[in-house]
Amino acid sequence: MKLVKRLGEAGNSNSKSKGDCHVKIEVKEAEGIDFVLNSKVKVFYASSIEQLCRSVLVFFNIKNALVEINDNGALPYVLAARIEAAVKAIMQTDKDFLLDLIPENNYQSTKRHFRLSRLYLPGNTPYMMLNAGIHQPNAIILDLEDSVSIQKKDEARILVRNALRSQNFYGVERMVRINQGQRGVEDLSYLIPHNVHLILIPKCETVDGVLLVEKEIARLKERHAIVHDIYLMPIIESALGVENAFEIASSSLNIAAMAIGLEDYTADIGVQRSEGAIESLYARMRIVNACNAANIQPIDSVFSDVADMEALALNVKRSKELGFQGMGCIHPRQISVIHENFAPDKKEIEKAKKIILAFDEAERNKIAVVSIGSKMIDPPVVKRQLKILELAIEMKLVPVNWRDCDEA
Amino acid sequence: MKHRMVENAIGRFVPTEINGEKVMPFMGVGNYMPSGRKYNASISSSVSFPSDGNKQVKSLKGALIKAGLSDGMVISTHHHFRDGDLIANLVFDIAHELGVKGLVWFPSASFPCHQHLIKYLEDGTISRIEGSMNGPLGRFCSEGKMNGVAVLRSHGGRYQAIQDGEVNIDIAIIGAACADSFGNANGLRGNSASGLLGFALADSQYADKVIVLTDNMIRFPCIPWQIQGNFVDYTVEIEQIGIPERIVSGTTQITKSPDRLFIAELTAKFCDEVGIITEGFSFQAGAGGTSLAIAEYFAQIMRRKGVKARFARGGSNKYLVQMLEEGIVEYILDGQTFDLEGVRSMRENSNHVWTSPFTSYNYHGKGNFAGMVDVAILGATEVDVDFNANVVTHSDGYLLHGIGGWQNCLFSKTVILPIPLFRNRIPVVRDRVTTLCGPGELIDVIVTERGIAINPLRKDLLEKIKETDLPIKTIDELKEEAEMICGKMDSIQLSDEIVAAIKWVDGTLIDVVRKVKA
Numbered sequence: 001m002k003l004v005k006r007l008g009e010a011g012n013s014n015s016k017s018k019g020d021c022h023v024k025i026e027v028k029e030a031e032g033i034d035f036v037l038n039s040k041v042k043v044f045y046a047s048s049i050e051q052l053c054r055s056v057l058v059f060f061n062i063k064n065a066l067v068e069i070n071d072n073g074a075l076p077y078v079l080a081a082r083i084e085a086a087v088k089a090i091m092q093t094d095k096d097f098l099l100d101l102i103p104e105n106n107y108q109s110t111k112r113h114f115r116l117s118r119l120y121l122p123g124n125t126p127y128m129m130l131n132a133g134i135h136q137p138n139a140i141i142l143d144l145e146d147s148v149s150i151q152k153k154d155e156a157r158i159l160v161r162n163a164l165r166s167q168n169f170y171g172v173e174r175m176v177r178i179n180q181g182q183r184g185v186e187d188l189s190y191l192i193p194h195n196v197h198l199i200l201i202p203k204c205e206t207v208d209g210v211l212l213v214e215k216e217i218a219r220l221k222e223r224h225a226i227v228h229d230i231y232l233m234p235i236i237e238s239a240l241g242v243e244n245a246f247e248i249a250s251s252s253l254n255i256a257a258m259a260i261g262l263e264d265y266t267a268d269i270g271v272q273r274s275e276g277a278i279e280s281l282y283a284r285m286r287i288v289n290a291c292n293a294a295n296i297q298p299i300d301s302v303f304s305d306v307a308d309m310e311a312l313a314l315n316v317k318r319s320k321e322l323g324f325q326g327m328g329c330i331h332p333r334q335i336s337v338i339h340e341n342f343a344p345d346k347k348e349i350e351k352a353k354k355i356i357l358a359f360d361e362a363e364r365n366k367i368a369v370v371s372i373g374s375k376m377i378d379p380p381v382v383k384r385q386l387k388i389l390e391l392a393i394e395m396k397l398v399p400v401n402w403r404d405c406d407e408a
Numbered sequence: 409m410k411h412r413m414v415e416n417a418i419g420r421f422v423p424t425e426i427n428g429e430k431v432m433p434f435m436g437v438g439n440y441m442p443s444g445r446k447y448n449a450s451i452s453s454s455v456s457f458p459s460d461g462n463k464q465v466k467s468l469k470g471a472l473i474k475a476g477l478s479d480g481m482v483i484s485t486h487h488h489f490r491d492g493d494l495i496a497n498l499v500f501d502i503a504h505e506l507g508v509k510g511l512v513w514f515p516s517a518s519f520p521c522h523q524h525l526i527k528y529l530e531d532g533t534i535s536r537i538e539g540s541m542n543g544p545l546g547r548f549c550s551e552g553k554m555n556g557v558a559v560l561r562s563h564g565g566r567y568q569a570i571q572d573g574e575v576n577i578d579i580a581i582i583g584a585a586c587a588d589s590f591g592n593a594n595g596l597r598g599n600s601a602s603g604l605l606g607f608a609l610a611d612s613q614y615a616d617k618v619i620v621l622t623d624n625m626i627r628f629p630c631i632p633w634q635i636q637g638n639f640v641d642y643t644v645e646i647e648q649i650g651i652p653e654r655i656v657s658g659t660t661q662i663t664k665s666p667d668r669l670f671i672a673e674l675t676a677k678f679c680d681e682v683g684i685i686t687e688g689f690s691f692q693a694g695a696g697g698t699s700l701a702i703a704e705y706f707a708q709i710m711r712r713k714g715v716k717a718r719f720a721r722g723g724s725n726k727y728l729v730q731m732l733e734e735g736i737v738e739y740i741l742d743g744q745t746f747d748l749e750g751v752r753s754m755r756e757n758s759n760h761v762w763t764s765p766f767t768s769y770n771y772h773g774k775g776n777f778a779g780m781v782d783v784a785i786l787g788a789t790e791v792d793v794d795f796n797a798n799v800v801t802h803s804d805g806y807l808l809h810g811i812g813g814w815q816n817c818l819f820s821k822t823v824i825l826p827i828p829l830f831r832n833r834i835p836v837v838r839d840r841v842t843t844l845c846g847p848g849e850l851i852d853v854i855v856t857e858r859g860i861a862i863n864p865l866r867k868d869l870l871e872k873i874k875e876t877d878l879p880i881k882t883i884d885e886l887k888e889e890a891e892m893i894c895g896k897m898d899s900i901q902l903s904d905e906i907v908a909a910i911k912w913v914d915g916t917l918i919d920v921v922r923k924v925k926a
Binding site (some may be wrong): 225 | 597666667669670803804832834857894895896897898900912925
């Protein structure tokens with residue numbers, strides 16, 4: 001471990017940083033650890049905060065320092081992340097201070113997991129992570145990219161890593177959006193060993209972008225003896241990315257979905273986003289087509305007006321019509337609107353049931369061709385109807401035993 | 409000062425005397441039976457009052473001198489003007505100017521605007537406050553800086569204490585947005601419109617001297633007379649009695665917090681699934697952002713099911729008024745008015761009925777309305793594993809909130825506390841609440857963002873939720889979950905010194921607040 005400077009700081013402490021803290025560590029020549037704590041919850045947690053802080057300092061072999069913590073009710077994993085980030089601003093070290101992975105976080109995802117909604121959470125804002133899981137999006141995205149300022153990138157990685165280990169997200173899929181390029185590749189060592197389910201690759205323009213990330217994930221998996229799958233979701237945000245969509249979508253078996261990011265895409269092609277989104281129609285249709293060709297999920301961009309639920313609903317309906325199978329959201333209130341409007345409607349459900357029952361009957365009678373009346377049904381159609389019913393069951397619109405119920 | 413302490417029926421050690429007067433320890437809900445006769449005001453004679461009905465005095469100072477303001481008196485004010493109140497500060501400015509000492513201030517509640525009075529608590533003009541305190545005064549009291557012990561009562565408890573003679577008000581000052589020179593008054597018209605004046609009703613009926621203060625004196629008769637001039641000694645007109653924008657909030661809004669909305673939606677869903685929201689039901693919800701959201705979710709459910717509520721208990725606000733005007737609520741029985749839409753509705757709609765702590769909450773009457781409400785949605789700072797709840801102090805012991813009608817509303821048929829599981833890393837569900845304001849046997853359901861706990865005493869509710877997919881947990885599970893997230897808290901050390909007493913609705917002592925250690 002090499003000391004690079006004497007003073008390190010990390011975290012946030014102001015009236016808007018509820019659930020966060022700011023840590024300042026100044027290394028001294030002697031006299032041990034001096035500890036100054038300003039905290040709203042000092043009367044309840046002073047000793048445990050000091051104990052945690054001393055544990056981190058011992059771990060990094062810091063014996064003499066003045067530590068000042070301004071705390072606004074940060075949870076232990078946030079405090080630990082901020083202290084570690086302040087230490088890492090002082091010294092170069094490969095060590096990581098890891099809290100236990102809570103048992104509630106020990107679950108996996110699947111490639112075909114429904115991803116109707118995925119909630120973006122800024123990677124350096126712990127307060128927003130706190131209750132994200134209770135709103136039950138299909139996934140949460142801890143974001144290390146656009147929502148984190150360049151000065152805070154290093155500390156955000158540590159916070160996101162600790163959140164993956166200690167923050168209960170109540171069973172939702174755990175995604176992280178890494179940074180672009182080499183910084184994004186470096187982010188992975190803070191994520192892959194900590195049960196992340198899916199990595200979003202921003203501003204993906206070529207197959208190389210995917211392969212670079214995939215290679216590093218493979219290396220880290222081997223190093224940490226991780227056997228479960230870690231999925232990828234490239235985000236297409238440029239004209240070049242759109243043109244390369246199918247190659248990107250089919251570049252790895254680990255890709256579960258591909259998303260389009262319209263803010264950057266419209267900037268790239270030099271147009272304003274409009275209400276009807278006509279300017280991005282080609283790009284979105286191309287993404288949908290590429291994803292279906294590669295047998296992965298096409299995911300639409302976020303809708304940024306968090307106050308207008310009617311406009312969001314309309315946007316989701318349009319998105320569904322185009323063939324998207326989900327979209328990002330930036331506020332928990334958007335989740336239910338997205339779910340409701342992506343959900344199969346009654347007509348779709350009835351049609352799906354009819355086709356599946358016809359398929360069952362054909363199988364029972366060992367008839368190779370599925371037909372309803374005089375109309376022949378192709379295998380891909382059956383497959384699609386199965387998918388609709390799966391989603392309807394997942395959303396509790398149809399009981400699992402719908403066949404029994406319908407027959408009754 | 410050393411107190412003789414006894415353990416009351418809910419396991420709290422309380423003194424047998426407060427401010428030199430004997431107090432009865434809490435004996436359990438419904439176990440204390442009062443005897444004797446009600447206290448009443450001294451007999452007056454019309455001979456002592458002007459035959460033309462004009463009781464107007466030129467200044468408040470003149471009225472206070474005429475009323476005999478002197479050392480040690482009990483002075484009451486009311487809180488309809490909330491944080492826009494100018495009256496209490498003015499009264500004690502005058503008392504200070506006259507050199508009067510040792511007054512007891514008996515407000516129906518106090519607000520941050522009354523921080524002005526701290527200097528009078530320090531110089532001895534005021535010896536103590538008997539009333540709920542919000543913010544700075546509560547902090548002052550918690551730090552042991554007040555001479556006497558504060559006494560906190562619910563709205564109904566305050567009426568009971570006056571009526572039973574437990575508190576004798578020497579001078580009551582009643583601020584009214586509209587009054588005539590005889591003393592008839594209401595809060596419905598004028599710059600300082602506050603809607604109701606119900607919290608001043610007992611003061612008007614029982615105080616030795618009653619002064620009505622207004623900034624809108626109109627010709628007799630002031631109709632409707634929420635306060636009757638026949639109880640009033642003096643009337644005074646001054647330029648301004650309140651700051652309108654801080655009296656009623658024109659911007660009372662449903663919360664935008666996704667977490668609070670989540671709790672509100674879950675609360676409404678619970679009420680629907682256990683069968684509370686049915687034709688002719690009744691409810692009470694407060695005016696906070698979460699409560700407003702709950703009322704709005706109730707409205708959505710009522711519209712969907714095509715059912716109406718017979719009545720809603722206010723705090724009225726624009727959302728409740730919309731429900732009244734839409735016809736999904738038949739009556740608002742209003743205890744206080746939170747916004748200008750509430751004031752308008754009360755003025756215009758005969759189904760928007762003004763009530764008082766006597767009708768709604770008084771425990772020493774022949775019944776009250778509180779028990780008729782099907783569901784009351786209330787807040788709390790803490791709840792313990794026995795469902796006891798705290799509404800006045802934070803977990804660090806600081807007295808920062810009033811009781812309001814909270815204790816009285818616990819008598820509703822189903823009492824629900826929608827609360828976050830923790831606030832700022834401080835778990836809300838505790839082993840033992842810091843200050844006990846409401847016995848757990850009266851609290852039925854805790855709704856948090858991470859699950860709903862039902863009091864085991866409510867076997868009927870436990871039965872009804874069996875067929876639902878509601879996230880039901882035990883209260884111990886909620887506590888454990890909070891501690892798992894936040895960490896185990898160190899217990900706080902409070903001083904032995906008692907700074908405030910919490911009265912139960914029947915006048916017995918349910919708990920005390922102790923001085924916080926610096």
